[in-house]
Amino acid sequence: MSKLGNLGARLHRGEVGYDFVRNRKLWYGISILITITAIVGLAVRGLNMGIEFQGGAVFNTPKTTVSVAQAQEIAEEASGHDAIVQKLGGGDKATLRIQVAGIDTKQADKVSAEIADKLGVSENDVTGELVGPSWGEQIANKAWQGLGIFLILVVIYLAIAFEWRMALAAFVALIHDITITVGIYALVGFEVTPGTVIGLLTILGYSLYDTVVVFDSLKEQTKDITKQTRWTYSEIANRSINGTLVRSINTTVVALLPVAGLLFIGGGFLGAGMLNDISLSLFVGLAAGAYSSIFIATPLVADLKEREPQMKALKKRVLAKRAQTAAEGPATDVPADDELYDDEPEDTAAAVVGPRNQPASRTRGRNRPSGKRR
Amino acid sequence: MAAPKKGRKASAQSKPGRSLALILIAIAALTGGMFASGHTTPRLGIDLAGGTSITLRAEAEPGQESAINKTNMDTAVQIMERRVNGLGVSEAEVQTQGDKNIIVNIPKGTDSKQARDQVGTTAKLYFRPVLQREASGGAAQPTPSASPSGSPSASPSGSSAKDPAKSTGSATPSATATTQGRAVTGGLKADTSPSPSAGADGDVAKLQAAYTALDCSKPAQRADAGKDAKPGEATVACGKDGEVWTKFLLGPVAVDGTEVKDAQASFDTTRAAGWQVDMKFTGTGSKKFADITGELSKQQSPQNEFAIVLDDEVVSHPYVQQAITGGNAQISGSFTQEEAKSLANMLSYGALPLTFSEDSVTTVTAALGGEQLEAGLIAGAIGLALVVIYLLVYYRGLSIIAILSLLVSAALTYTIMSLLGPTIGFALNLPAVCGAIVAIGITADSFIVYFERVRDEIREGRSLRPAVERAWPRARRTILVSDFVSFLAAAVLFIVTVGKVQGFAFTLGLTTLLDVVVVFLFTKPLLTLLARTKFYGGGHPWSGLDPKRLGARPPLRRTRRPSAPIETKEA
Numbered sequence: 048m049s050k051l052g053n054l055g056a057r058l059h060r061g062e063v064g065y066d067f068v069r070n071r072k073l074w075y076g077i078s079i080l081i082t083i084t085a086i087v088g089l090a091v092r093g094l095n096m097g098i099e100f101q102g103g104a105v106f107n108t109p110k111t112t113v114s115v116a117q118a119q120e121i122a123e124e125a126s127g128h129d130a131i132v133q134k135l136g137g138g139d140k141a142t143l144r145i146q147v148a149g150i151d152t153k154q155a156d157k158v159s160a161e162i163a164d165k166l167g168v169s170e171n172d173v174t175g176e177l178v179g180p181s182w183g184e185q186i187a188n189k190a191w192q193g194l195g196i197f198l199i200l201v202v203i204y205l206a207i208a209f210e211w212r213m214a215l216a217a218f219v220a221l222i223h224d225i226t227i228t229v230g231i232y233a234l235v236g237f238e239v240t241p242g243t244v245i246g247l248l249t250i251l252g253y254s255l256y257d258t259v260v261v262f263d264s265l266k267e268q269t270k271d272i273t274k275q276t277r278w279t280y281s282e283i284a285n286r287s288i289n290g291t292l293v294r295s296i297n298t299t300v301v302a303l304l305p306v307a308g309l310l311f312i313g314g315g316f317l318g319a320g321m322l323n324d325i326s327l328s329l330f331v332g333l334a335a336g337a338y339s340s341i342f343i344a345t346p347l348v349a350d351l352k353e354r355e356p357q358m359k360a361l362k363k364r365v366l367a368k369r370a371q372t373a374a375e376g377p378a379t380d381v382p383a384d385d386e387l388y389d390d391e392p393e394d395t396a397a398a399v400v401g402p403r404n405q406p407a408s409r410t411r412g413r414n415r416p417s418g419k420r421r
Numbered sequence: 422m423a424a425p426k427k428g429r430k431a432s433a434q435s436k437p438g439r440s441l442a443l444i445l446i447a448i449a450a451l452t453g454g455m456f457a458s459g460h461t462t463p464r465l466g467i468d469l470a471g472g473t474s475i476t477l478r479a480e481a482e483p484g485q486e487s488a489i490n491k492t493n494m495d496t497a498v499q500i501m502e503r504r505v506n507g508l509g510v511s512e513a514e515v516q517t518q519g520d521k522n523i524i525v526n527i528p529k530g531t532d533s534k535q536a537r538d539q540v541g542t543t544a545k546l547y548f549r550p551v552l553q554r555e556a557s558g559g560a561a562q563p564t565p566s567a568s569p570s571g572s573p574s575a576s577p578s579g580s581s582a583k584d585p586a587k588s589t590g591s592a593t594p595s596a597t598a599t600t601q602g603r604a605v606t607g608g609l610k611a612d613t614s615p616s617p618s619a620g621a622d623g624d625v626a627k628l629q630a631a632y633t634a635l636d637c638s639k640p641a642q643r644a645d646a647g648k649d650a651k652p653g654e655a656t657v658a659c660g661k662d663g664e665v666w667t668k669f670l671l672g673p674v675a676v677d678g679t680e681v682k683d684a685q686a687s688f689d690t691t692r693a694a695g696w697q698v699d700m701k702f703t704g705t706g707s708k709k710f711a712d713i714t715g716e717l718s719k720q721q722s723p724q725n726e727f728a729i730v731l732d733d734e735v736v737s738h739p740y741v742q743q744a745i746t747g748g749n750a751q752i753s754g755s756f757t758q759e760e761a762k763s764l765a766n767m768l769s770y771g772a773l774p775l776t777f778s779e780d781s782v783t784t785v786t787a788a789l790g791g792e793q794l795e796a797g798l799i800a801g802a803i804g805l806a807l808v809v810i811y812l813l814v815y816y817r818g819l820s821i822i823a824i825l826s827l828l829v830s831a832a833l834t835y836t837i838m839s840l841l842g843p844t845i846g847f848a849l850n851l852p853a854v855c856g857a858i859v860a861i862g863i864t865a866d867s868f869i870v871y872f873e874r875v876r877d878e879i880r881e882g883r884s885l886r887p888a889v890e891r892a893w894p895r896a897r898r899t900i901l902v903s904d905f906v907s908f909l910a911a912a913v914l915f916i917v918t919v920g921k922v923q924g925f926a927f928t929l930g931l932t933t934l935l936d937v938v939v940v941f942l943f944t945k946p947l948l949t950l951l952a953r954t955k956f957y958g959g960g961h962p963w964s965g966l967d968p969k970r971l972g973a974r975p976p977l978r979r980t981r982r983p984s985a986p987i988e989t990k991e992a
Contacts, residue, residue: 102516102517105518115786131788132788133471133474133785133786133787133788134785134786135474135783135784135785136783136784144474144785176518176519176522177518177519178516178517178518178519178524179494179495179498179516179517179518180516181514181515181516182920182921183495183498183499183502183516184495185499185919186502186918186919186920186921186922189917189918189919189920189922190914190918190922192917192918193913193914193916193917193918193922193926194914196913196917197909197910197913197914200909200913201906201909201910204905204906204909205906208902241852241921242851242852242855244921244922245852245853245855245856245921245922245925246852246855246856248910248914248922248925248929249855249856249859249925249929251910252906252907252910252911252929253859253862253863255903255906255907255910256863256866256903256904256906256907259902259903259906260866260870260899260903263898263899263902263903264899267895290877291873293873294866294869294870294873297811297815297869297873298862298865298866298869300808300811301808301811301812301861301862301865301866301869302859302861302862302863302865302866303862304804304805304807304808304811305800305801305804305805305807305808305858305859305861305862306804306855306858306859306862307804308800308801308802308803308804308805308807309797309800309801309804309855309858312796312799312800312803312804322793322796322797322800322851322855325851325852325855326855329855329859333859333862
């Protein structure tokens with residue numbers, strides 16, 4: 048545990064750290080590969096839409112002693128699709144309403160006969176009818192519309208609160224998460240229910256949230272970047288990822304643990320069901336969201352920023368200065384020190400940890416809670 | 422260390438006790454309210470608790486069998502969905518079954534009678550000029566001006582200030598029982614609307630006879646009155662004035678209910694008319710309405726009245742004193758709040774293209790067995806336990822604050838959701854339960870961000886109390902920016918979408934708001950308070966704030982270093 052604590056401290060001081068930005072090509076590659084797999088899965092297998100979206104057939108049985116669970120099994124066997132079974136009315140007069148997705152009139156008769164046979168009732172007593180979707184086109188259209196408006200607004204907001212590059216990167220990360228999640232659905236072949244859609248929407252909010260937290264730290268660290276000549280933009284971006292790494296890991300663990308519980312424990316108890324549908328989309332989406340906020344979004348911002356003339360000039364200056372320092376004396380390696388805004392090279396000798404990443408223009412002592420009495 | 426009180430703006434920072442007291446009082450109040458109202462659990466959706474299933478059958482008008490087609494059925498499904506699930510949080514489901522039926526499933530605990538009235542009512546609304554009216558059934562009494570319904574009057578609402586305030590105390594002169602043959606005939610033929618007026622005198626005579634014969638106090642006759650009236654022709658209808666049935670002879674439709682753009686129930690305080698429905702007309706509707714009211718204002722009573730006819734029954738017959746322009750009108754009568762709301766709801770979402778009759782009403786069991794919810798809750802609990810263990814191991818003493826914050830958050834969410842059941846019909850379905858479990862992660866994130874900031878400050882060599890204060894502004898900004906994104910999603914989706922997505926948006930918005938509330942009013946003040954204790958403030962090894970453990974370095978101050986800003990710009 049103490050190791051972990053120390054690791055946090057060393058990450059904080061930038062003594063240790065993984066170079067996320069340098070290996071960005073690798074992360075992009077991995078993501079592109081997964082995304083392509085997902086898209087292929089979608090194209091080949093397609094999504095298996097539930098009864099709420101495409102309608103299906105409903106069978107009403109006469110009163111029966113068969114339990115709901117048994118009837119569900121029978122119906123799923125007969126049709127090869129998920130079935131929703133409800134008891135209508137109460138007591139021993141209860142009849143069953145069995146809804147099955149993805150069935151047309153021709154199959155309905157066959158399934159109806161099979162259900163009647165299994166329940167031990169006459170075929171004429173089981174009525175089969177087609178049902179329309181309860182999640183109709185109107186709901187779907189409005190949902191798309193809402194999503195579109197939200198995405199436009201959020202990109203505008205991020206562009207104002209941060210800058211357009213970050214908005215773009217956050218957007219790419221978001222699309223990446225959603226594509227991967229939907230693709231996994233196609234590959235696993237789970238039925239898409241309203242629960243799935245709700246899960247997807249939850250991810251959408253969460254993925255952005257996660258990215259924004261990392262970006263917020265990035266913005267803070269790079270505020271006065273052009274006033275120093277020690278680090279390039281990419282390096283600072285990298286440090287900000289490392290600085291928020293502990294938070295990212297902790298948050299992801301805290302969010303994933305309950306969902307993993309739902310998926311593995313809940314799913315393990317019950318086999319397939321609504322719980323599985325939702326928790327799978329949440330699990331995949333949360334994992335993808337955490338991954339993309341670290342490995343995709345921030346390196347992408349660094350990539351875009353490094354193309355700015357300002358940043359190019361900065362990089363030149365930084366490299367020139369490093370070459371100069373190296374020439375002056377090999378004793379001063381680039382120290383692990385937090386002074387980003389220090390323009391005097393001599394200062395680097397003292398390994399002092401000062402307040403991190405703060406712009407130089409500060410009115411001293413304002414609002415100092417400590418009062419500095421020691 | 423000096424107390425951090427210099428130059429503080431927010432009282433939350435210098436008076437942590439106050440915010441803590443506030444949030445604890447809020448929890449106590451909500452819990453008290455929950456027990457007082459008797460709704461101690463959130464209402465569950467059909468998928469978890471079952472409910473009532475209503476089957477409605479479309480009735481074809483004679484000669485219009487072709488009206489029952491897919492398009493009309495789909496339209497009807499949409500309208501019913503909106504009516505029964507206006508806010509999108511009640512989890513009602515509406516779908517077609519076969520060619521002629523529509524199934525409406527409403528969760529347990531919803532007022533099923535009200536829902537049945539709402540979905541089954543066609544809500545065809547017409548404005549027709551009144552030609553004659555008289556009390557019907559029993560003695561022909563004058564219109565009771567002392568009854569609560571008094572004389573409903575149409576008044577321009579929200580129109581220009583040129584309209585003089587009207588005194589509405591005047592009682593409508595009671596209708597005389599003498600038939601004003603000539604005036605009626607004129608009225609029947611008067612071209613008050615663009616639609617062709619009634620035809621030959623034969624029709625007029627027939628209608629007059631029907632009117633004379635009509636007895637509105639008999640339900641059978643009432644149901645039949647004006648049943649197959651065509652919009653372009655005059656008709657008879659029944660209505661209720663207070664406790665008295667009144668029969669009406671009405672002219673052709675002047676304005677159609679489809680011209681109503683939007684309607685809302687409101688409580689009228691200025692004229693003490695009680696609950697009323699405010700309507701906004703579309704552009705053409707406004708013009709037609711201005712024309713007819715201008716026309717009517719020149720007439721004598723009762724012919725200066727127009728009847729608002731809903732599904733062949735007169736709900737109100739206000740008189741007009743002047744042309745009502747501006748496209749707004751009110752229906753006031755002796756509505757209860759429920760009636761006004763449901764009428765407004767129906768007017769807003771439009772009339773059904775078909776007439777439906779109730780085929781059957783049965784209870785249905787949960788669509789997903791109870792074991793799904795149980796497993797979900799067990800799995801969620803196990804997941805939460807793991808979270809608690811993880812936090813304990815990583816944050817030690819600090820995790821107490823985290824766990825308490827989670828508990829406060831959970832208590833707030835639970836009580837608010839329970840209370841929203843009876844107030845706005847909020848029902849919780851399985852996806853929402855899972856969403857709430859994920860929301861735990863988002864809530865936890867807020868204080869993880871804050872804790873990490875505090876620990877960073879300690880690593881800089883600060884002692885705990887200043888660290889807590891200095892870490893807050895930055896952590897606050899991060900929390901607000903990221904929560905704003907979540908809230909934006911919730912707000913946009915809630916405004917734009919319908920049905921389940923809207924319900925989801927509501928839940929997301931609620932949990933996001935609560936997240937901010939808990940962090941600001943609970944986590945931060947609690948940490949400020951605990952920072953004063955020896956255990957935390959002294960950096961006990963188990964407090965999670967031990968400088969040594971965190972790898973802090975002693976502050977060697979060589980030069981005067983600029984210090985961090987306390988008041989950062991809020992995004």
